[in-house]
Amino acid sequence: xxxxxxxxxxxxxxxxxxxxxxxxxxxxxxxxxxxxxxxxxxxxxxxxxxxxxxxxxxxxxxxxxxxxxxxxxxxxxxxxxxxxxxxxxxxxxxxxxxxxxxxxxxxxxxxxxxxxxxxxxxxxxxxxxxxxxxxxxxxxxxxxxxxxxxxxxxxxxxxxxxxxxxxxxxxxxxxxxxxxxxxxxxxxxxxxxxxxxxxxxxxxxxxxxxxxxxxxxxxxxxxxxxxxxxxxxxxxxxxxxxxxxxxxxxxxxxxxxxxxxxxxxxxxxxxxxxxxxxxxxxxxxxxxxxxxxxxxxxxxxxxxxxxxxxxxx
Amino acid sequence: xxxxxxxxxxxxxxxxxxxxxxxxxxxxxxxxxxxxxxxxxxxxxxxxxxxxxxxxxxxxxxxxxxxxxxxxxxxxxxxxxxxxxxxxxxxxxxxxxxxxxxxxxxxxxxxxxxxxxxxxxxxxxxxxxxxxxxxxxxxxxxxxxxxxxxxxxxxxxxxxxxxxxxxxxxxxxxxxxxxxxxxxxxxxxxxxxxxxxxxxxxxxxxxxxxxxxxxxxxxxxxxxxxxxxxxxxxxxxxxxxxxxxxxxxxxxxxxxxxxxxxxxxxxxxxxxxxxxxxxxxxxxxxxxxxxxxxxxxxxxxxxxxxxxxxxxxxxxxxxxxxxxxxxxxxxxxxxxxxxxxxxxxxxxxxxxxxxxxxxxxxxxxxxxxxxxxxxxxxxxxxxxxxxxxxxxxxxxxxxxxxxxxxxxxxxxxxxxxxxxxxxxxxxxxxxxxxxxxxxxxxxxxxxxxxxxxxxx
Numbered sequence: 001x002x003x004x005x006x007x008x009x010x011x012x013x014x015x016x017x018x019x020x021x022x023x024x025x026x027x028x029x030x031x032x033x034x035x036x037x038x039x040x041x042x043x044x045x046x047x048x049x050x051x052x053x054x055x056x057x058x059x060x061x062x063x064x065x066x067x068x069x070x071x072x073x074x075x076x077x078x079x080x081x082x083x084x085x086x087x088x089x090x091x092x093x094x095x096x097x098x099x100x101x102x103x104x105x106x107x108x109x110x111x112x113x114x115x116x117x118x119x120x121x122x123x124x125x126x127x128x129x130x131x132x133x134x135x136x137x138x139x140x141x142x143x144x145x146x147x148x149x150x151x152x153x154x155x156x157x158x159x160x161x162x163x164x165x166x167x168x169x170x171x172x173x174x175x176x177x178x179x180x181x182x183x184x185x186x187x188x189x190x191x192x193x194x195x196x197x198x199x200x201x202x203x204x205x206x207x208x209x210x211x212x213x214x215x216x217x218x219x220x221x222x223x224x225x226x227x228x229x230x231x232x233x234x235x236x237x238x239x240x241x242x243x244x245x246x247x248x249x250x251x252x253x254x255x256x257x258x259x260x261x262x263x264x265x266x267x268x269x270x271x272x273x274x275x276x277x278x279x280x281x282x283x284x285x286x287x288x289x290x291x292x293x294x295x296x297x298x299x300x301x302x303x304x305x306x307x308x309x310x311x312x313x
Numbered sequence: 314x315x316x317x318x319x320x321x322x323x324x325x326x327x328x329x330x331x332x333x334x335x336x337x338x339x340x341x342x343x344x345x346x347x348x349x350x351x352x353x354x355x356x357x358x359x360x361x362x363x364x365x366x367x368x369x370x371x372x373x374x375x376x377x378x379x380x381x382x383x384x385x386x387x388x389x390x391x392x393x394x395x396x397x398x399x400x401x402x403x404x405x406x407x408x409x410x411x412x413x414x415x416x417x418x419x420x421x422x423x424x425x426x427x428x429x430x431x432x433x434x435x436x437x438x439x440x441x442x443x444x445x446x447x448x449x450x451x452x453x454x455x456x457x458x459x460x461x462x463x464x465x466x467x468x469x470x471x472x473x474x475x476x477x478x479x480x481x482x483x484x485x486x487x488x489x490x491x492x493x494x495x496x497x498x499x500x501x502x503x504x505x506x507x508x509x510x511x512x513x514x515x516x517x518x519x520x521x522x523x524x525x526x527x528x529x530x531x532x533x534x535x536x537x538x539x540x541x542x543x544x545x546x547x548x549x550x551x552x553x554x555x556x557x558x559x560x561x562x563x564x565x566x567x568x569x570x571x572x573x574x575x576x577x578x579x580x581x582x583x584x585x586x587x588x589x590x591x592x593x594x595x596x597x598x599x600x601x602x603x604x605x606x607x608x609x610x611x612x613x614x615x616x617x618x619x620x621x622x623x624x625x626x627x628x629x630x631x632x633x634x635x636x637x638x639x640x641x642x643x644x645x646x647x648x649x650x651x652x653x654x655x656x657x658x659x660x661x662x663x664x665x666x667x668x669x670x671x672x673x674x675x676x677x678x679x680x681x682x683x684x685x686x687x688x689x690x691x692x693x694x695x696x697x698x699x700x701x702x703x704x705x706x707x708x709x710x711x712x713x714x715x716x717x718x719x720x721x722x723x724x725x726x727x728x729x730x731x732x733x734x735x736x737x738x739x740x741x742x743x744x745x746x747x748x749x750x751x752x753x754x755x756x757x758x759x760x761x762x763x764x765x766x767x768x769x
Contacts, residue, residue, distance in 0.1 A: 087430050087561050095427045113568040116426060120562040123374070126698070134695035141687050149680045192630065195692060195704050199637070199711070202688035206641075206681040210648065213677035241644075241651045248593060248647075249640035252586035256636060259582035264633050267707070271637065 003283060004232040004291060010284030014169060021176010024183065032182035034190030034266075037128055039121030041085045043097065046077040048110045053078065059107055063100055071186070076112075084118055131194040135171070138198055139164050142205050146212070153216055158293050163208040166286035167201040170277045174200055177273050188266055196270025203271075204278035207245075208286040211238050215287065227294050231287050239283070246279040318735070321728045329611050332618035336360070352624055358576075361621055363421075364628035364702060367576045369569025370421040371429050372702070375559040377414040382557055384413075389552030390559055391416055392545065396513070397432050412698070416559070419702075426566045434561070437513055439463030439553025443497050444509040444519055451519070456509055459497050465490030467529075469550035471543040474534060480543040481532045482518075482550070491529025499525035512553045518546055579632045586636055587613070590643055598650045600738070604729040605646035612642050612721040619713050631706030638714025641685065645722030648674040653730075663734045671727050678722065682715050689715070 025031075035042050053072045060068040060080065068082035085096040097116060105111055119127075147160035174197060181187040214234035224230050253275065257268045335341075339360040340353030353360030356368065365372050375394075377387065387410055394416060398406040407419040423429055441461035447453040468485040486494050497508065502522040509519040520533045533546070591609065594602035616635060620627065653670030661669065689712035696704030733739070 087427075087434065095430070098427050113571055115566055115568050115571065117565040118561070118563065120376075122376075123562050130695055130698050134691050138688050138691040141691065142684050145684060145687060146680070149676075149683070191704055194695070195630065195707050198688050198692050198695075199707075202685045205684045205688075206644075209681040209684060210677045213680065216676075217673070237655075241647050244597070244647045244651075245640070245644040248590050248643045249637070251589045251593070252636055252640050255586035255589065256579065256582040256633060259578045259585065264629050264703075267630060267633060 001236065002232060003235045004228045004288065007284070007288040007291070010288060014173070014281075014285060018169070018172045018176060021173060021179060024176055024179040027183075029182070031179055031189045032186050034188045034193075035081065035117065035119045035124070036191040037124050037189065039119055039124040040081060040083050041097075041116060041118040043080045043082075043085075043100065044073070044077070044115045045080070045101070045104065046073075046112045046114075047104075047108050048076065048112055049108065050075045051078055051108050055107065056080070056104070059103055060100070063103060065100075084120060085116075127191060127194075131191075134194070134198060135201070138201060139167065142167070142201070146205070146209065149209075150212060150216055153219065155294075158290060159212050162286050162289040162293070163205050163212070165289055166208055166281040167204045169285050170200055170204045170274060170281050171197055173277045174270060174273050178270070181269075187269060190266055192264055192267040193270055196267045196274065199267075199271060200274030200278060203249075203275055204281055207242060207278050207282035210241065211235060211282050211287050214238050215290070228291055231291050235283055235287055242279055242282065246275055249275050318728055318731050321724065322732060325611065325725050325728060329614055332614045335618045335621060336614065352621060354624075357627070359617065359621065361617070362624050362626045363572075363576070364626045364631065364706060365419055365421055365565070365572075366567050366629050366703070367572045367627065368421055369424065369567050369572040370419065371423045371426045372420075372563075372565045373418045373426070373430065373433070373561055374411065374563040375416045375418065375433070376562045378558040378560050382414050385548065385551060386555065386557045387414065387416070389548045389555070390557050392548050393437055393552050394418060394433050396515070396549075398429075400432075400515075415562070422569070424566070424569065426564060430561060430564075434559065437463070437553045437556045438511075439466065439550065440511045441494070441497070442509045442511060443501060444507040446505040446507060449505050451505060451507060454507075459493055461490060461493045461497065463554045463556070465493065466550065466554045469547045469554065471540070471547040472532070474532070479534055480538045480540045481534045482538075482543045482546045484531045484533065484550070486529040486531075488529070491527075494529065494531070495525060495527045498522040498531075499527075510550070512549050517549055575629050579629060579636075583632065583636045583639075587639060590639065594643065594646070598647075600733065601646075601650045601653065601726075601730060604733060605643070605650065605726055607729055608646065608721050608726040609639065609642060611725050612717060613639070615721065616710075616714050616717050619717065620710065623709075623713075625709050625713070626702070626706065627710075628703055628706035630703040631710040634707040634709070634711035635714055638711050638718060641682070641715055642718035642721060645674070645678045645682075645718055646726055648677055649722060649726060663739045664731065667727065667730050667734055671723065675723065678719060682719055685715050686712055 051072070053070055056078055057068070057070045060066070060070060060082065065080075065082045068080055071079045071081075073079055080100075085100075087095055101111060101114060143160035143164045145160075146163050147156045150156040150159045153159060178187060178189055178193065182189065211234055214237055215231055218224075218230045218234050218237075223233060250272065253268055253271050257265070257272065336359045338353070340351070340355060342351040343349070354362040357363045375390070377390070391408055391410055394408050395406070398408065398418070398420060403420045403423055405421055407417075409417045411417045418433065420429055439462060441459065442456040443459050444451065444454050444456050465487055466484065467487045467490065468483075470483050472481055472483050473479065474481050501507065502525050505521075507519045507521050510517045518533060518535070520535065535542075587609070591606040594605050594609075596602070598605065616638070620635075625631065649670055652674040653666050656666035656669045656673075657663070689708045692708035693705050693712070696702070696706075696708060
């Protein structure tokens with residue numbers, strides 16, 4: 001199979017998917033944001049008997065939470081997201097949570113389980129900032145490491161850069177898909193999502209390194225004077241491993257997703273998308289970037305970005 | 314050569330046996346001279362420590378309301394919370410300072426968050442009372458209020474006695490406090506009576522007064538005072554005096570039954586995932602697949618043992634990280650198997666093919682795993698910035714998993730495979746190379762495409 005010859009197709013495909021994602025991210029609500037990024041409280045209650053979602057909304061409005069988002073979970077469960085609930089200040093004080101729970105018990109009968117998580121706005125802002133820093137720092141370090149690991153290759157900085165561009169490509173696609181899924185199935189973006197995104201970068205780079213290592217080896221063995229051939233052969237030779245690993249990893253993630261879910265659902269979803277995209281990008285993007293860079297140098301490469309790739313260069 | 318492999322095998326067997334033993338024994342406590350090592354948790358499966366999301370409990374993060382709190386003020390806040398949660402009867406509370414002005418509180422097993430918050434958040438009460446004693450040992454006594462409370466204390470700090478160099482606690486009262494303290498010490502000096510100091514109705518210390526203290530400056534010394542003890546006392550006094558206001562900025566509580574449910578579900582998921590991976594590897598890679606699966610079992614045992622040894626608190630996300638690392642561990646085996654297969658195709662003998670396969674696969678395994686470990690380190694930093702134990706838990710287990718996988722893939726898989734290759738089984742090369750015909754067919758067109766690729 002000729003992967004290298006199809007690189008314009010790959011670039012085009014990625015550009016379209018990323019563009020669709022960006023469009024979705026431009027339309028409000030950009031994401032279903034969890035309380036980790038927005039601040040507020042999430043109260044998750046299961047009752048002994050079936051409940052009426054609309055009635056809970058009314059009760060919440062009566063209790064001075066008209067903006068509360070009420071979501072039913074199964075027959076007897078409910079997830080209420082609202083502003084930060086007041087904590088008890090003195091020993092005699094009844095907290096807002098107790099107030100809500102008491103009232104709900106009165107209306108809908110006994111509460112079986114009740115879980116709360118709350119994050120203040122200050123922390124939420126910090127989380128967003130730290131997440132940005134984490135992704136940025138991880139990218140720089142991985143890029144430096146790859147440049148170091150492949151230091152015997154000519155232009156080893158390019159390998160680092162290509163791997164990270166492929167990683168960012170994966171992050172953009174994952175973000176876009178989450179934005180779309182947020183609108184369709186209320187998939188939430190929270191702190192575990194950031195964990196997932198970073199793991200995706202790691203996985204993508206992991207996959208890319210395996211291909212790069214083959215390129216390094218094949219270059220050293222001088223299997224061809226032509227860089228394009230070397231890259232294509234390297235992709236072909238690692239394809240079996242790439243697919244096998246992706247399949248086993250996806251199997252594991254799917255098993256977790258079907259059985260576990262719950263609080264780590266958004267992490268697993270991120271990984272599911274990320275592993276597929278990461279495998280694709282190590283074949284379709286990372287190695288191809290090396291070739292484009294090698295053949296045309298940096299400036300001409302910019303002229304042949306996917307959007308203008310129709311004019312054959 | 315043979316000896317080397319046999320020695321390695323023996324080493325692996327011992328290592329895995331130790332790990333199995335380490336997991337099978339719920340808790341252990343080793344004391345050799347001053348060396349003390351105890352690990353294991355009474356409640357968790359295999360003695361592993363479970364996080365709040367798996368056993369149920371409360372996690373709270375408090376932040377000082379005012380800006381510019383000092384380190385000693387935060388130490389006071391921490392001390393206060395520790396004291397109060399102990400009174401609450403929590404088995405293993407964890408109270409850690411987070412950054413400069415935050416405290417992370419984890420109370421496993423506690424269900425009632427609001428009660429916990431009441432307990433932690435309420436203001437402290439520091440009181441000096443006069444303790445009237447019946448005898449010099451003060452076995453029988455009654456405490457009397459003298460109206461000397463925390464606000465009247467100006468400062469408390471640890472120090473050393475100028476002449477004896479013993480650790481002491483220095484006290485400074487304001488004008489009103491000095492007056493009351495002078496009155497009281499005048500009354501009790503020379504008697505058996507004492508000054509009893511209470512924080513939240515709990516006695517901190519009850520010294521005698523040798524003489525009336527009139528200037529509002531005093532120090533407390535005691536035969537059993539250590540630097541640690543005077544530091545604790547002065548922190549307690551300072552906290553009682555100031556009562557640094559704190560507010561909840563993040564809270565989480567998990568129901569115990571739901572926690573147990575998540576634990577069970579993720580265990581089932583792990584077992585299913587593992588079984589599928591093993592099935593796939595054996596069907597696809599045959600004998601090397603069986604060896605890789607054996608190595609994978611060793612891998613799982615070793616990782617769990619390290620998790621217990623460190624010890625890492627296992628969270629749901631941590632288990633996810635661990636299960637994901639199974640995928641990574643398999644990857645190393647796949648890389649090696651693919652390489653071994655290639656070497657076999659070039660006509661190498663089995664044993665040589667295995668060795669070359671391993672050394673060819675090694676750089677890719679090392680570099681890709683280091684990249685993942687870098688990501689883990691940064692995730693750990695990110696998570697610990699705001700006490701997101703889910704994020705750090707994931708990062709730690711994934712890191713341990715990836716690091717261990719390099720060991721198991723390269724040492725355990727290789728040794729097992731080499732030893733097998735030395736048995737008569739090695740004559741059936743087909744057992745070691747899966748579906749050679751079809752693979753060759755796939756490779757064919759790829760090679761041919763070189764010419765086309767060249768143009769691009």
